[in-house]
Amino acid sequence: MKKLIGPFTRILPLTGLDLKGALKDDDLRVILHGGVLVEDGLIVAVDDFEKLRKKISPALIEEVEGDHVLLPGFIDCHTHICFAGSRAKDYAMRIAGKSYLEIAKAGGGIWDSVTQTRASDEDVLTELLLQRAERHLAEGVTTIEVKSGYGLDTQSELKQLRAIKAASAKTKADLVPTCLAAHMVPKDFEGSQSEYLSYVFHDLLPVIRHDELSNRVDIFIEQSAFDTKNALIYLNRAKLMGFDLTIHADQFTTGGSRVAVKVGAASADHLEASKAKEIKLLAGSNTVAVVLPGASLGLGMHYAPARKLLDAGACVAIASDWNPGSAPMGDLMMQAAVMSAAEKLTTAEVFAGLTFRAAKALNLTDRGILAQGMQAQMQAYPCTDYREILYHQGKMKPQLVYTFSS
Numbered sequence: 001m002k003k004l005i006g007p008f009t010r011i012l013p014l015t016g017l018d019l020k021g022a023l024k025d026d027d028l029r030v031i032l033h034g035g036v037l038v039e040d041g042l043i044v045a046v047d048d049f050e051k052l053r054k055k056i057s058p059a060l061i062e063e064v065e066g067d068h069v070l071l072p073g074f075i076d077c078h079t080h081i082c083f084a085g086s087r088a089k090d091y092a093m094r095i096a097g098k099s100y101l102e103i104a105k106a107g108g109g110i111w112d113s114v115t116q117t118r119a120s121d122e123d124v125l126t127e128l129l130l131q132r133a134e135r136h137l138a139e140g141v142t143t144i145e146v147k148s149g150y151g152l153d154t155q156s157e158l159k160q161l162r163a164i165k166a167a168s169a170k171t172k173a174d175l176v177p178t179c180l181a182a183h184m185v186p187k188d189f190e191g192s193q194s195e196y197l198s199y200v201f202h203d204l205l206p207v208i209r210h211d212e213l214s215n216r217v218d219i220f221i222e223q224s225a226f227d228t229k230n231a232l233i234y235l236n237r238a239k240l241m242g243f244d245l246t247i248h249a250d251q252f253t254t255g256g257s258r259v260a261v262k263v264g265a266a267s268a269d270h271l272e273a274s275k276a277k278e279i280k281l282l283a284g285s286n287t288v289a290v291v292l293p294g295a296s297l298g299l300g301m302h303y304a305p306a307r308k309l310l311d312a313g314a315c316v317a318i319a320s321d322w323n324p325g326s327a328p329m330g331d332l333m334m335q336a337a338v339m340s341a342a343e344k345l346t347t348a349e350v351f352a353g354l355t356f357r358a359a360k361a362l363n364l365t366d367r368g369i370l371a372q373g374m375q376a377q378m379q380a381y382p383c384t385d386y387r388e389i390l391y392h393q394g395k396m397k398p399q400l401v402y403t404f405s406s
């Protein structure tokens with residue numbers, strides 16, 4: 001069914017902007033007093049409201065009252081929101097100055113979330129995930145990537161991925177599942193890194209393919225997780241099986257981004273430790289550089305070099321990394337706004353990083369801009385000047401959120 005939504009004081013369709021590199025606010029196209037014509041969940045036209053009004057019966061108009069700036073819905077291309085329990089204890093220890101090792105020794109870290117998630121049944125996990133997805137959706141995040149990675153054995157990873165599928169059917173947000181069974185070698189696995197990855201490859205990935213639980217594979221390349229050699233073998237095998245690839249790269253030490261470019265990963269995420277060499281490599285590739293300010297805020301660390309990446313010509317997306325350990329806040333807009341002040345990103349670069357550039361990180365070509373044929377995922381902020389949105393550093397939330405995909 002057709003309908004016309006509007007008028008919006010201003011629409012920023014985010015069309016005509018480069019996929020890679022720096023962007024200026026002057027490049028942003030702005031439609032004054034605009035409307036969006038939608039049919040069966042897809043955008044038919046984005047144009048002057050009065051012009052569109054003439055083409056449609058008044059009964060099919062969804063009138064918008066008051067001043068609003070309309071943007072595409074945000075796409076959070078990196079989250080871990082399928083988990084049970086809390087890691088408040090880790091956080092308290094961290095802000096009291098304890099090291100990663102001391103926290104792990106006290107029973108904290110990823111393994112703590114694995115233990116709590118394994119102990120949770122599928123329905124409870126689904127409900128917890130659903131609550132987080134709904135909170136994100138209310139804040140304008142209409143597409144949410146969700147990783148497994150707190151199961152770390154076949155049954156528990158499948159439980160997480162099934163919970164993501166179940167939650168997906170219950171929310172109007174679009175959930176994109178990713179298998180992160182390669183988050184760390186589980187403490188109860190008797191064997192080496194390569195033996196664990198081989199177990200995941202033989203025991204888990206075929207079931208995920210067969211049951212259509214995910215078409216994306218992620219790995220954490222880091223001293224505490226997997227080395228580049230084993231990661232390369234695993235990723236190439238997963239790629240041959242048909243999975244898209246994404247990598248937790250260069251968070252504390254470099255190496256991961258090089259692997260990401262080598263295997264043609266859709267994205268390399270984190271990059272806090274990336275230096276000139278890694279920046280150049282990413283900028284010259286088709287791999288999206290995903291920066292995660294929420295992890296920097298949660299860990300009290302510096303941000304990834306987003307400005308340098310953009311100036312070098314990289315495609316930079318911004319995601320929340322929402323997880324119980326390093327990024328518990330889960331407010332994507334607040335994180336992007338705060339980082340943009342420190343890194344000196346333009347509004348155009350932030351909006352691009354939260355929309356069409358994030359869509360590219362997920363290999364999704366049907367969203368992220370407001371244009372004909374795109375999914376009608378949209379959000380409207382209560383203001384007249386789009387610059388108000390970042391100015392409020394995340395406290396201004398959208399008043400209207402539209403999804404027509406489910």
Ligand code: NIG
Pocket residue numbers: 080109110113220248251295321323324325326327
């Ligand atoms: O993206 N870096 C690895 N994994 C997560 C942290 C997960 C956790 O601490 O539970 C991240 O920051």
Ligand code: FE
Pocket residue numbers: 078079080248321323
């Ligand atoms: Fe992460």
